[in-house]
Amino acid sequence: MGLSNISAIRKKEIVEAFYNTAIKEGLESTSIAKIAKSLDIQPSLIIHYFKSKEELVTALIDHCLELYLRIFEKAYTHRRNSSDVLYALVQRMFSKDWNDLFDDGVYYSAYALVYREPQVKEKFNKIHKTLRAKFSSLLKECDAFGHINCKEPDQTSNLIFSLLDGTYYFINMLDTDTEQKEHLKQSEELAFKILGLHKNPEN
Amino acid sequence: MGLSNISAIRKKEIVEAFYNTAIKEGLESTSIAKIAKSLDIQPSLIIHYFKSKEELVTALIDHCLELYLRIFEKAYTHRRNSSDVLYALVQRMFSKDWNDLFDDGVYYSAYALVYREPQVKEKFNKIHKTLRAKFSSLLKECDAFGHINCKEPDQTSNLIFSLLDGTYYFINMLDTDTEQKEHLKQSEELAFKILGLHKNPEN
DNA sequence: CAACTTATTGAACGGTTATTCAATAAATTT
DNA sequence: AAATTTATTGAATAACCGTTCAATAAGTTG
Structure with missing residues (x-):
């Protein structure tokens, strides 16, 4: 399968973290930094998987x-x-x-x-x-x-x-x-x- | 009437500018600065009338x-x-x-x-x-x-x-x-x- | 006109935003 | 084991955010 599998998992992880944070704080006020923090990763990693917000x-x-x-x-x-x-x-x-x-x-x-x-x-x-x-x-x-x-x-x-x-x-x-x-x-x-x-x- | 009249007018003006900008750009991405710009006034004036966002x-x-x-x-x-x-x-x-x-x-x-x-x-x-x-x-x-x-x-x-x-x-x-x-x-x-x-x- | 209140400006503040980039670690392929 | 690709970090960026504050202009009231 290769890393494309890990990539897909991470992507899903990020989107779900986004969703959960948005539920609590609202969609528009959920920043990349907040999502990153909730996953304990760096914001730049999110940008690595999703090219933009x-x-x-x-x-x-x-x-x-x-x-x-x-x-x-x-x-x-x-x-x-x-x-x-x-x-x-x-x-x-x-x-x-x-x-x-x-x-x-x-x-x-x-x-x-x-x-x-x-x-x-x-x-x-x-x-x-x-x-x-x-x-x-x-x-x-x-x-x-x-x-x-x-x-x-x-x-x-x-x-x-x-x-x-x-x-x-x-x-x-x-x-x-x-x-x-x-x-x-x-x-x-x-x-x-x-x-x-x-x-x-x-x- | 006094200035309370002008105050009320300005307030209404600001809210309407907010509304019109929000129609075009979305509610959450309409900042105080953008509203101010559309009215050709300073952001601090908006804060003067509305204590907070x-x-x-x-x-x-x-x-x-x-x-x-x-x-x-x-x-x-x-x-x-x-x-x-x-x-x-x-x-x-x-x-x-x-x-x-x-x-x-x-x-x-x-x-x-x-x-x-x-x-x-x-x-x-x-x-x-x-x-x-x-x-x-x-x-x-x-x-x-x-x-x-x-x-x-x-x-x-x-x-x-x-x-x-x-x-x-x-x-x-x-x-x-x-x-x-x-x-x-x-x-x-x-x-x-x-x-x-x-x-x-x-x- | 003087005293006072309000309206408005403009600069400054610290914090957050999305995004970039180079460096490193880890995994995969050859 | 070497080469290559991918994952991840961490620092840096410039732009924007809401808000504060002192200075000035304008208007109102005495």
Whole structure:
């Protein structure tokens, strides 16, 4: 394998240190020096692996979005049939611990870059379209099996995701767990209603 | 009035310069020196009005949120009856030019602070609850007049707003106007459906 | 006009930023 | 074992950061 392996490991190490520091101190105020200190290495070593800060930030965004993607993909659980998958998925997406799987602070700082950096915009675009397309496929399958009635799966997918994103956007401003859960419950109900699914767990 | 007037004007001037520079260069990379330069004054003068950068950022967030609030309040137009107000409002909220009234780049950078700074969280919380409460009142009024059937106006208000916020979150990743408008149209349709309003303009 | 308060300037401060570079240590290849 | 490539260090750079302070200009009040 050679050193290219060590190189890859170090790179990942650095990006993860960046991510963890950014969670605590904020994305924009995390400097190369701070990342280096947290790894007990010299700042110049970071520059050796990432030619510039910009490149490092790009790597962080990729890391963030991959985490984001994986969380969704893990939620597509194995079940007897597609409607059970859909049911469990929606239930999970609108659950409180779903929110805790991910640090939204860093994520939204990255998202803000969408408005200034076309490449970041492209990355976010791609990930979100991927997620929505996958969900749409599931809806299509459920419809084909007659489990739900959904003739416009792309549109429905988009609506569910918009509802989801908007709900998390809001509940993170709320103080209490109770309040957050209440809002999630209302949104989940609407989601089930849109899909024409009854909320009586059968798993 | 005295100089307190000039002081207030200068302060506003500085915050607006901050905002405009942040739109172009990003919130976090807008320094006091840059703001000063854009106003053709000395950095120390800014410190004279705002004791620290932190105080300045707080003022910017207040400015941002006030703009945000005002955009909504302007959309509550005078109409013959409350259902016309509601109809026009929803139509406006989900329109393309609604999105252009506001710079979301700076806004989302500020929003990201919600996750680290309790005071910022509190500010966002307050504004959003205010908006949702006002919309809820309108729903209640419409229901009272029998224009719509809405027995849980608070919940309905929250759902419409979540749908709205989530929709804008997503469409700002999209490249074309056509795409954006299509998504807005779908979300608007769902909003009208939730409210039990028919989409046949009568204004 | 004199006394006083505020507005504004401009220089200076120590600290941090990203980045460069030469030197050395370690690992890999020949 | 020698040669070469890569990893890592540590010092140095210039630019910028927020902030302080004394000096001066301008405006307000007595």
